[in-house]
Amino acid sequence: MKVAKKSEKQEVSKVTDTTLETNLLKVAEKFKRLRIDAGYSSHESFAYENEINRVQYWRVEKGSNITLSTFFKLLNIHKISPKEFFNDF
Template identity: 35%
Template sequence: MPSKKTDDNVADNFEDLKRLGARIKALRIKAGFTNYEYFAYKHEISRSQFGRYERGEDLRYSSLLKVIRAFGITVEEFFSEGFD
């Protein structure tokens, strides 16, 4: 039987990934891209992967950095909104 601590960690990770996805989507829309596929194509990111990122599915740190660079912002700027 999983421990309460493990269950809490999984829930925290899920919420963090959802916040990441929401932030990525908000930045894409702010950049004027109503369609995530066009943004991904233009920045040479796999369209299917980018869709997963916006949905808050797991991603590698190197993938997150590529997305952040596509927005032309720093890591600090990325995490300046939507995260506690």
């Protein structure tokens, strides 16, 4: 059984962090695209009309880590399933 050295663990952690950041940005871009496709020119008007805190929604579109409840609320607003959301990932 091979035990990973500290430097190997740090490298794996960096790769994982990079992958996580990349995926968060993909999610952010997808939600932005869905908002624009739904006819909303600004995140503020979308958030207001869908009763979402505008700062919270701004964070979604900037790639912040979001809760599952926020994620599913947004899917519900856009009337899409998780499978449809991740179809082009």
